[in-house]
Amino acid sequence: xxxxxxxxxxxxxxxxxxxxxxxxxxxxxxxxxxxxxxxxxxxxxxxxxxxxxxxxxxxxxxxxxxxxxxxxxxxxxxxxxxxxxxxxxxxxxxxxxxxxxxxxxxxxxxxxxxxxxxxxxxxxxxxxxxxxxxxxxxxxxxxxxxxxxxxxxxxxxxxxxxxxxxxxxxxxxxxxxxxxxxxxxxxxxxxxxxxxxxxxxxxxxxxxxxxxxxxxxxxxxxxxxxxxxxxxxxxxxxxxxxxxxxxxxxxxxxxxxxxxxxxxxxx
Numbered sequence: 363x364x365x366x367x368x369x370x371x372x373x374x375x376x377x378x379x380x381x382x383x384x385x386x387x388x389x390x391x392x393x394x395x396x397x398x399x400x401x402x403x404x405x406x407x408x409x410x411x412x413x414x415x416x417x418x419x420x421x422x423x424x425x426x427x428x429x430x431x432x433x434x435x436x437x438x439x440x441x442x443x444x445x446x447x448x449x450x451x452x453x454x455x456x457x458x459x460x461x462x463x464x465x466x467x468x469x470x471x472x473x474x475x476x477x478x479x480x481x482x483x484x485x486x487x488x489x490x491x492x493x494x495x496x497x498x499x500x501x502x503x504x505x506x507x508x509x510x511x512x513x514x515x516x517x518x519x520x521x522x523x524x525x526x527x528x529x530x531x532x533x534x535x536x537x538x539x540x541x542x543x544x545x546x547x548x549x550x551x552x553x554x555x556x557x558x559x560x561x562x563x564x565x566x567x568x569x570x571x572x573x574x575x576x577x578x579x580x581x582x583x584x585x586x587x588x589x590x591x592x593x594x595x596x597x598x599x600x601x602x603x604x605x606x607x608x609x610x611x612x613x614x615x616x617x618x619x620x621x622x623x624x625x626x627x628x629x
Contacts, residue, residue, distance in 0.1 A: 370484070371458055371460065371484065371488065372460075374477070374484060374488070375460055375488075375490055378475060378477070378490070378524055378526075379464060379469075379472070382472055382475075382526055383468055385526065386471070386472065386526055386528055388531070389471065389526075389528035389530050389531050389534075390468050390471045390528070390530070392528075392530035392531040393470075393471035393528060393529055393530035393531075393608060394471075394604070396530060396604065396607040396608045396610075396611050397607065399530060399531055399532060399533055399611050400607065400610065400611050400614070402533045403532060403533055403611060403614045403615055403618065404577075404614065406533060406536070406618070408536070408618045408619055408621065408622035409622045409625055409626050411536035411537065411542070411622075412542070412619070412622045412623065412626055413626060414537075415536070415537065415538070415539045415542050416539060416542050416543060416546065418627055420516055420517075420539075420543070421546065421623075421627060421629070423516045424509075424512055424513070424516060424543055424546060424547065425550075425629075427512040427515055427516065428508075428512060428547060431451060431454060431455060431508070432508075432551070434554075435547075435550055435551060435554070436550045436554045436555050436629070437554050437555070437556075438554050438556070439551070439552060439553075439554055439557065439592050439593075440501075440505070440551040440552070441592070441593070442497050442498055442501045442593055442594075443501045443504060443505075445461045445493065445500075448461065448491070448501075448504045449461070451508070452489055452508075455508070455511060456486055456487075457486060457487045457488065457489055457511060458484070458486055458487065458488040458489070459488075459489050459490075460488070460489070460490045460491075461490075461491045461493050461500070462490075462492070462493060463492065463493045463494035464492045464494055465494045469492070469494070470492075470494055470495070470529070470605070471528050471529055471530060472492055472526065472527070472528055472529075473491070473492055473495065473499065473502075473503040473506075473527040473528065473529050474489065474490050474491040474492055474503040474504070474506070474507055474527050475489075475490050475507070475524055475525060475526045475527060476488070476489055476490075476507040476510040476511065476524070476525045476527075476544075477523060477524050477525075478510065478511070478514045478523060478524075478525070487511055487514070489504065489507040489508070489511070490507075491503045491504050491507065495529070496595060496601065496609070497594075498589070498593045498594070498595045499529070499609065499612075502548055502552070502612070502616075503527060505547055505548045505551050506527055506544045506545065506547070506548050507525075507527065507544070508547065509543055509544030509545070509546065509547030509548065510525050510540060510543075510544045512543070512547065513539075513540045513543040513544055514540075516543065517539060517540060517543070522540075525540065525541070525544075529605075529608045529609075529611075529612065530608060530611070532545075532611055532612060532615035533615075535615075542619075545615070545616065545619055546619065546623065548616055549616045549617075549619045549620040549623065550620070550623070550629075552589075552593075552616055552620070553588070553616070553617065553620040555624075555629065557588060558620050558621070558623075558624050559624065560584075561581055561584045561585060561588065561617075561621075562581065562620075562621045562624055562625075577614070577617065577618065577621075581617075581621075585613060585617045586613070589613060595609070597609055597610055597613070
């Protein structure tokens with residue numbers, strides 16, 4: 363890739379970061395007050411959303427697309443991926459990659475983005491990750507954006523060229539098949555089947571129809587312990603309170619989605 367191409371990509375990233383302040387105004391507002399989203403996530407039945415927006419065939423297609431690049435997916439936890447490894451995987455997938463910090467009053471709300479539509483200055487898809495976050499959040503963001511890349515292959519290109527990932531409003535992902543597919547990849551990476559079956563071993567309220575509603579205190583404790591032991595993320599130490607609440611929203615979201623995948627598809 364030549365210097366001119368590098369400059370074009372940097373220019374595109376700059377444009378997206380500036381426009382994100384306007385297009386993501388609602389998400390930034392939600393990021394400032396994560397308690398509302400947290401209450402929605404705790405009550406939500408994820409199986410219902412999964413059933414409405416992602417079929418078993420599409421899930422299998424997602425797993426098939428990830429099998430080569432991520433051979434350990436759903437077999438063992440994917441550890442925190444260093445930026446160098448992220449860049450290598452992006453190169454293997456023929457995707458442009460940029461990792462850089464983006465902070466400020468609103469910048470930290472943005473976790474990253476995926477550009478899936480060919481533009482004049484972009485002949486391949488683009489992944490951007492905001493490295494101002496905790497290393498686990500950065501690795502999770504990259505996994506989410508790779509999920510968008512796979513989802514594009516499954517669902518085809520959509521009318522939305524840029525998918526912005528904000529550290530807020532996770533409940534909004536549950537009605538969008540492309541966002542849901544990207545989040546599924548993260549859930550499978552963080553909670554592979556052996557871990558998921560241990561944490562969600564008791565079908566508390568599945569009944570005749572699978573449901574994934576409120577997490578029990580025991581399951582919540584296991585989830586937090588898993589993240590602390592496997593990824594070094596402790597929400598009770600070293601993270602600013604508001605950021606900790608936003609990470610808590612993500613923790614609950616990906617865990618309940620993983621529970622729903624187990625309950626609905628036995629995966």
